[in-house]
Amino acid sequence: MSENTLMFPPIEPYRHGMLEVDALHTLYWEECGNPDGQPVLFLHGGPGGGTSPTHRRFFDPAHYRIVLFDQRGAGKSTPLGEYRNNTTALLIEDIEKIRNMLGIEQWLVFGGSWGSTLALAYGEEHPDRCLGFVLRGIFLCTKAEVDWFVNGMNHFYPEVHQRFAEAIPHSERGNLLQAYVKRLFCDEPAIYKEAARNWSRYEGSCLFLEPQAQAIEDFESDEVSLGIGRLEAHYMLNGAFMDEDQLIKNIHKIRHLPAVIVQGRYDVICPPVSAYRLHQAWPTAKLHMIVNAGHAAMEPGIATELVRATEQFKTHGKFL
Numbered sequence: 001m002s003e004n005t006l007m008f009p010p011i012e013p014y015r016h017g018m019l020e021v022d023a024l025h026t027l028y029w030e031e032c033g034n035p036d037g038q039p040v041l042f043l044h045g046g047p048g049g050g051t052s053p054t055h056r057r058f059f060d061p062a063h064y065r066i067v068l069f070d071q072r073g074a075g076k077s078t079p080l081g082e083y084r085n086n087t088t089a090l091l092i093e094d095i096e097k098i099r100n101m102l103g104i105e106q107w108l109v110f111g112g113s114w115g116s117t118l119a120l121a122y123g124e125e126h127p128d129r130c131l132g133f134v135l136r137g138i139f140l141c142t143k144a145e146v147d148w149f150v151n152g153m154n155h156f157y158p159e160v161h162q163r164f165a166e167a168i169p170h171s172e173r174g175n176l177l178q179a180y181v182k183r184l185f186c187d188e189p190a191i192y193k194e195a196a197r198n199w200s201r202y203e204g205s206c207l208f209l210e211p212q213a214q215a216i217e218d219f220e221s222d223e224v225s226l227g228i229g230r231l232e233a234h235y236m237l238n239g240a241f242m243d244e245d246q247l248i249k250n251i252h253k254i255r256h257l258p259a260v261i262v263q264g265r266y267d268v269i270c271p272p273v274s275a276y277r278l279h280q281a282w283p284t285a286k287l288h289m290i291v292n293a294g295h296a297a298m299e300p301g302i303a304t305e306l307v308r309a310t311e312q313f314k315t316h317g318k319f320l
Protein backbone atom coordinates (compact mmCIF):
# COMPACT_ATOMS: atom_id res chain seq x y z
CA MET A 1 0.00 0.00 0.00
CA SER A 2 1.29 3.42 -0.95
CA GLU A 3 1.96 5.90 1.83
CA ASN A 4 -0.13 8.32 -0.21
CA THR A 5 -3.39 6.45 0.34
CA LEU A 6 -5.58 8.27 2.82
CA MET A 7 -6.67 5.32 4.94
CA PHE A 8 -7.33 5.53 8.65
CA PRO A 9 -4.95 3.94 11.19
CA PRO A 10 -5.42 0.29 12.20
CA ILE A 11 -8.08 -0.34 14.84
CA GLU A 12 -9.36 -3.32 16.80
CA PRO A 13 -13.01 -4.37 17.28
CA TYR A 14 -14.71 -3.27 20.47
CA ARG A 15 -17.10 -6.22 20.15
CA HIS A 16 -17.17 -9.45 18.16
CA GLY A 17 -18.83 -12.83 18.22
CA MET A 18 -20.18 -15.84 16.40
CA LEU A 19 -23.78 -15.99 15.20
CA GLU A 20 -25.38 -19.35 14.40
CA VAL A 21 -27.65 -18.77 11.41
CA ASP A 22 -28.69 -22.38 10.80
CA ALA A 23 -27.70 -25.92 11.77
CA LEU A 24 -24.73 -25.80 9.40
CA HIS A 25 -23.40 -22.22 9.35
CA THR A 26 -22.03 -19.98 12.09
CA LEU A 27 -20.88 -16.47 11.15
CA TYR A 28 -18.07 -14.36 12.58
CA TRP A 29 -19.03 -10.70 13.09
CA GLU A 30 -17.38 -7.64 14.61
CA GLU A 31 -18.01 -3.98 15.41
CA CYS A 32 -15.34 -1.26 15.32
CA GLY A 33 -15.17 2.50 15.67
CA ASN A 34 -17.82 4.54 17.46
CA PRO A 35 -20.55 2.45 19.18
CA ASP A 36 -22.88 5.45 18.90
CA GLY A 37 -21.80 6.41 15.41
CA GLN A 38 -23.41 6.18 11.99
CA PRO A 39 -23.73 2.49 11.09
CA VAL A 40 -21.92 1.19 8.03
CA LEU A 41 -21.91 -2.40 6.77
CA PHE A 42 -18.81 -3.77 5.03
CA LEU A 43 -19.44 -6.63 2.56
CA HIS A 44 -16.34 -8.55 1.48
CA GLY A 45 -15.63 -9.98 -1.92
CA GLY A 46 -15.15 -13.43 -3.31
CA PRO A 47 -17.59 -14.88 -2.55
CA GLY A 48 -15.55 -16.63 0.09
CA GLY A 49 -12.90 -13.94 0.52
CA GLY A 50 -13.57 -13.02 4.13
CA THR A 51 -12.74 -9.81 5.96
CA SER A 52 -9.34 -8.54 7.08
CA PRO A 53 -8.18 -5.86 9.55
CA THR A 54 -7.42 -3.59 6.59
CA HIS A 55 -11.11 -3.42 5.73
CA ARG A 56 -11.81 -1.48 8.94
CA ARG A 57 -9.61 1.35 7.73
CA PHE A 58 -11.89 2.78 5.02
CA PHE A 59 -13.98 4.51 7.69
CA ASP A 60 -13.39 7.28 10.23
CA PRO A 61 -13.63 5.35 13.52
CA ALA A 62 -14.66 8.51 15.38
CA HIS A 63 -17.76 8.84 13.18
CA TYR A 64 -18.77 5.38 11.99
CA ARG A 65 -20.10 2.32 13.77
CA ILE A 66 -18.35 -0.18 11.50
CA VAL A 67 -19.92 -3.63 11.12
CA LEU A 68 -18.00 -6.40 9.35
CA PHE A 69 -18.78 -10.09 9.05
CA ASP A 70 -17.52 -13.15 7.23
CA GLN A 71 -20.19 -14.54 4.91
CA ARG A 72 -21.17 -18.21 4.91
CA GLY A 73 -18.16 -20.42 4.25
CA ALA A 74 -15.65 -17.54 4.41
CA GLY A 75 -12.94 -16.30 6.77
CA LYS A 76 -13.60 -17.13 10.41
CA SER A 77 -17.13 -18.33 9.72
CA THR A 78 -17.63 -22.07 9.92
CA PRO A 79 -17.45 -24.43 8.16
CA LEU A 80 -14.83 -22.88 5.85
CA GLY A 81 -15.62 -23.39 2.17
CA GLU A 82 -19.10 -24.81 2.84
CA TYR A 83 -21.27 -24.33 -0.23
CA ARG A 84 -24.38 -26.13 1.00
CA ASN A 85 -27.11 -23.83 2.36
CA ASN A 86 -25.25 -20.98 0.68
CA THR A 87 -27.24 -18.72 -1.65
CA THR A 88 -27.63 -14.99 -2.20
CA ALA A 89 -31.07 -15.06 -0.56
CA LEU A 90 -29.63 -16.72 2.53
CA LEU A 91 -26.79 -14.18 2.70
CA ILE A 92 -29.38 -11.40 2.58
CA GLU A 93 -31.24 -13.08 5.43
CA ASP A 94 -27.97 -13.26 7.37
CA ILE A 95 -27.43 -9.53 6.92
CA GLU A 96 -30.87 -8.87 8.34
CA LYS A 97 -30.19 -11.17 11.29
CA ILE A 98 -27.01 -9.24 12.06
CA ARG A 99 -28.78 -5.89 11.67
CA ASN A 100 -31.56 -6.95 14.04
CA MET A 101 -29.11 -8.47 16.53
CA LEU A 102 -27.22 -5.17 16.69
CA GLY A 103 -30.36 -3.04 16.86
CA ILE A 104 -29.52 -1.02 13.75
CA GLU A 105 -32.34 0.63 11.80
CA GLN A 106 -30.42 1.76 8.71
CA TRP A 107 -26.86 1.70 7.50
CA LEU A 108 -24.54 2.76 4.71
CA VAL A 109 -23.70 -0.33 2.64
CA PHE A 110 -20.11 -0.70 1.38
CA GLY A 111 -19.09 -3.56 -0.91
CA GLY A 112 -16.49 -4.39 -3.54
CA SER A 113 -16.35 -7.04 -6.26
CA TRP A 114 -18.74 -9.80 -5.07
CA GLY A 115 -19.43 -7.42 -2.19
CA SER A 116 -20.93 -5.01 -4.75
CA THR A 117 -23.14 -7.83 -6.04
CA LEU A 118 -24.39 -8.62 -2.57
CA ALA A 119 -24.80 -4.93 -1.67
CA LEU A 120 -27.03 -4.38 -4.70
CA ALA A 121 -29.03 -7.56 -4.08
CA TYR A 122 -29.50 -6.67 -0.41
CA GLY A 123 -30.45 -3.09 -1.22
CA GLU A 124 -33.01 -4.14 -3.80
CA GLU A 125 -34.56 -6.52 -1.26
CA HIS A 126 -34.42 -4.08 1.68
CA PRO A 127 -34.13 -0.52 0.32
CA ASP A 128 -35.68 0.93 3.49
CA ARG A 129 -32.69 -0.33 5.49
CA CYS A 130 -30.08 1.40 3.32
CA LEU A 131 -28.78 4.95 3.64
CA GLY A 132 -26.66 4.70 0.50
CA PHE A 133 -24.01 2.62 -1.23
CA VAL A 134 -20.25 2.67 -1.75
CA LEU A 135 -19.54 0.16 -4.53
CA ARG A 136 -16.20 -0.91 -5.98
CA GLY A 137 -15.16 -3.23 -8.83
CA ILE A 138 -18.69 -3.96 -10.03
CA PHE A 139 -19.70 -7.59 -10.58
CA LEU A 140 -23.30 -8.28 -11.66
CA CYS A 141 -22.79 -12.06 -12.01
CA THR A 142 -24.17 -12.21 -15.55
CA LYS A 143 -23.33 -15.09 -17.86
CA ALA A 144 -21.00 -12.81 -19.83
CA GLU A 145 -19.05 -11.84 -16.69
CA VAL A 146 -18.71 -15.45 -15.55
CA ASP A 147 -17.48 -16.50 -18.99
CA TRP A 148 -15.01 -13.60 -18.96
CA PHE A 149 -13.59 -14.67 -15.60
CA VAL A 150 -13.22 -18.34 -16.54
CA ASN A 151 -12.08 -17.87 -20.15
CA GLY A 152 -11.74 -14.23 -21.20
CA MET A 153 -8.94 -13.21 -18.85
CA ASN A 154 -6.75 -15.33 -21.11
CA HIS A 155 -6.56 -12.28 -23.40
CA PHE A 156 -4.66 -10.29 -20.75
CA TYR A 157 -3.02 -13.02 -18.65
CA PRO A 158 -2.41 -15.88 -21.10
CA GLU A 159 0.36 -17.49 -19.04
CA VAL A 160 -1.74 -17.31 -15.85
CA HIS A 161 -4.78 -18.73 -17.64
CA GLN A 162 -2.66 -21.49 -19.18
CA ARG A 163 -1.61 -22.64 -15.71
CA PHE A 164 -5.26 -22.47 -14.58
CA ALA A 165 -6.35 -24.60 -17.55
CA GLU A 166 -3.46 -27.06 -17.43
CA ALA A 167 -4.57 -28.20 -13.97
CA ILE A 168 -7.48 -29.83 -15.83
CA PRO A 169 -7.10 -32.81 -18.23
CA HIS A 170 -7.17 -31.73 -21.86
CA SER A 171 -10.39 -33.64 -22.52
CA GLU A 172 -12.27 -31.47 -19.96
CA ARG A 173 -10.93 -28.03 -20.88
CA GLY A 174 -13.90 -27.26 -23.12
CA ASN A 175 -15.82 -26.34 -19.97
CA LEU A 176 -13.38 -25.22 -17.30
CA LEU A 177 -16.08 -24.14 -14.87
CA GLN A 178 -17.70 -27.56 -14.85
CA ALA A 179 -14.31 -29.26 -14.64
CA TYR A 180 -13.36 -27.21 -11.59
CA VAL A 181 -16.79 -27.72 -10.01
CA LYS A 182 -16.33 -31.48 -10.34
CA ARG A 183 -13.10 -31.28 -8.34
CA LEU A 184 -13.98 -28.50 -5.91
CA PHE A 185 -17.17 -30.21 -4.76
CA CYS A 186 -15.82 -33.75 -4.50
CA ASP A 187 -15.31 -35.49 -1.15
CA GLU A 188 -11.55 -36.02 -1.45
CA PRO A 189 -9.62 -33.27 0.41
CA ALA A 190 -6.43 -33.68 -1.61
CA ILE A 191 -8.39 -33.09 -4.82
CA TYR A 192 -10.62 -30.20 -3.75
CA LYS A 193 -7.83 -28.37 -1.91
CA GLU A 194 -5.56 -28.49 -4.95
CA ALA A 195 -8.38 -27.31 -7.21
CA ALA A 196 -9.15 -24.47 -4.79
CA ARG A 197 -5.48 -23.38 -4.74
CA ASN A 198 -5.36 -23.38 -8.53
CA TRP A 199 -8.57 -21.36 -8.78
CA SER A 200 -7.56 -18.87 -6.11
CA ARG A 201 -4.03 -18.43 -7.49
CA TYR A 202 -5.57 -17.65 -10.88
CA GLU A 203 -7.58 -14.78 -9.37
CA GLY A 204 -4.81 -13.57 -7.06
CA SER A 205 -2.42 -13.27 -10.00
CA CYS A 206 -4.76 -10.83 -11.77
CA LEU A 207 -5.87 -8.61 -8.87
CA PHE A 208 -3.47 -5.69 -9.18
CA LEU A 209 -2.40 -3.51 -12.06
CA GLU A 210 1.13 -4.52 -11.10
CA PRO A 211 0.97 -8.11 -9.72
CA GLN A 212 1.82 -8.40 -6.03
CA ALA A 213 3.73 -11.51 -4.98
CA GLN A 214 2.30 -11.32 -1.44
CA ALA A 215 -1.27 -11.24 -2.73
CA ILE A 216 -0.65 -14.33 -4.87
CA GLU A 217 0.90 -16.13 -1.90
CA ASP A 218 -2.04 -15.19 0.33
CA PHE A 219 -4.55 -16.44 -2.22
CA GLU A 220 -2.71 -19.77 -2.42
CA SER A 221 -3.05 -20.41 1.32
CA ASP A 222 -5.62 -22.97 2.48
CA GLU A 223 -7.21 -20.32 4.73
CA VAL A 224 -8.08 -18.18 1.71
CA SER A 225 -8.21 -20.54 -1.25
CA LEU A 226 -10.79 -23.00 0.08
CA GLY A 227 -13.39 -20.26 0.55
CA ILE A 228 -12.50 -18.44 -2.66
CA GLY A 229 -12.28 -21.51 -4.89
CA ARG A 230 -15.34 -23.36 -3.73
CA LEU A 231 -17.71 -20.44 -3.24
CA GLU A 232 -16.79 -18.48 -6.36
CA ALA A 233 -17.34 -21.57 -8.49
CA HIS A 234 -20.58 -22.32 -6.60
CA TYR A 235 -22.03 -18.86 -7.17
CA MET A 236 -20.79 -18.55 -10.75
CA LEU A 237 -22.23 -21.97 -11.63
CA ASN A 238 -25.61 -20.88 -10.30
CA GLY A 239 -25.64 -17.29 -11.57
CA ALA A 240 -25.61 -16.08 -7.96
CA PHE A 241 -29.07 -17.68 -7.65
CA MET A 242 -30.60 -14.70 -9.45
CA ASP A 243 -32.33 -14.16 -12.76
CA GLU A 244 -30.03 -13.03 -15.57
CA ASP A 245 -29.25 -9.32 -15.16
CA GLN A 246 -31.59 -9.11 -12.18
CA LEU A 247 -29.57 -6.41 -10.44
CA ILE A 248 -29.87 -4.01 -13.38
CA LYS A 249 -33.55 -4.82 -13.95
CA ASN A 250 -34.39 -4.03 -10.31
CA ILE A 251 -32.21 -0.93 -9.94
CA HIS A 252 -35.34 1.24 -9.77
CA LYS A 253 -35.84 -0.04 -6.21
CA ILE A 254 -32.74 1.82 -4.98
CA ARG A 255 -32.28 4.53 -7.60
CA HIS A 256 -33.51 7.16 -5.12
CA LEU A 257 -30.61 6.45 -2.75
CA PRO A 258 -27.14 8.06 -2.96
CA ALA A 259 -24.40 5.88 -4.39
CA VAL A 260 -20.83 6.02 -5.60
CA ILE A 261 -19.14 3.56 -7.96
CA VAL A 262 -15.33 3.26 -7.82
CA GLN A 263 -13.86 1.27 -10.68
CA GLY A 264 -10.32 0.48 -11.78
CA ARG A 265 -9.85 1.33 -15.46
CA TYR A 266 -7.65 -1.76 -15.93
CA ASP A 267 -9.68 -4.15 -13.77
CA VAL A 268 -9.33 -7.46 -15.60
CA ILE A 269 -11.35 -9.51 -13.10
CA CYS A 270 -14.42 -7.26 -13.18
CA PRO A 271 -14.04 -5.20 -16.38
CA PRO A 272 -15.28 -1.58 -16.37
CA VAL A 273 -18.18 -2.34 -18.72
CA SER A 274 -20.21 -3.62 -15.74
CA ALA A 275 -19.64 -0.42 -13.77
CA TYR A 276 -20.58 1.57 -16.85
CA ARG A 277 -23.78 -0.44 -17.35
CA LEU A 278 -24.70 0.09 -13.71
CA HIS A 279 -24.09 3.82 -14.02
CA GLN A 280 -26.21 4.02 -17.17
CA ALA A 281 -29.06 2.37 -15.28
CA TRP A 282 -28.41 4.57 -12.23
CA PRO A 283 -27.22 7.92 -13.60
CA THR A 284 -27.49 9.71 -10.24
CA ALA A 285 -24.82 7.38 -8.84
CA LYS A 286 -21.37 8.97 -9.02
CA LEU A 287 -18.91 7.00 -11.17
CA HIS A 288 -15.18 7.37 -10.53
CA MET A 289 -12.97 5.52 -13.02
CA ILE A 290 -9.51 5.19 -11.51
CA VAL A 291 -7.10 5.51 -14.43
CA ASN A 292 -4.09 3.78 -12.83
CA ALA A 293 -5.71 0.82 -11.10
CA GLY A 294 -6.70 -2.80 -11.53
CA HIS A 295 -9.22 -4.68 -9.40
CA ALA A 296 -7.99 -4.71 -5.82
CA ALA A 297 -9.44 -2.42 -3.15
CA MET A 298 -5.87 -1.75 -2.03
CA GLU A 299 -4.78 -0.24 -5.33
CA PRO A 300 -3.66 3.19 -4.07
CA GLY A 301 -6.02 5.18 -6.28
CA ILE A 302 -8.99 2.98 -5.43
CA ALA A 303 -8.32 2.97 -1.67
CA THR A 304 -8.00 6.75 -1.66
CA GLU A 305 -11.26 7.23 -3.58
CA LEU A 306 -13.13 4.82 -1.28
CA VAL A 307 -12.03 6.75 1.79
CA ARG A 308 -12.96 10.01 0.07
CA ALA A 309 -16.44 8.55 -0.49
CA THR A 310 -16.95 7.60 3.17
CA GLU A 311 -15.71 11.04 4.20
CA GLN A 312 -18.14 12.74 1.83
CA PHE A 313 -21.02 10.71 3.20
CA LYS A 314 -19.91 11.55 6.74
CA THR A 315 -20.00 15.25 5.98
CA HIS A 316 -22.78 15.61 3.42
CA GLY A 317 -24.91 12.45 3.60
CA LYS A 318 -24.27 12.01 -0.13
CA PHE A 319 -21.45 11.73 -2.67
CA LEU A 320 -19.99 14.61 -4.64
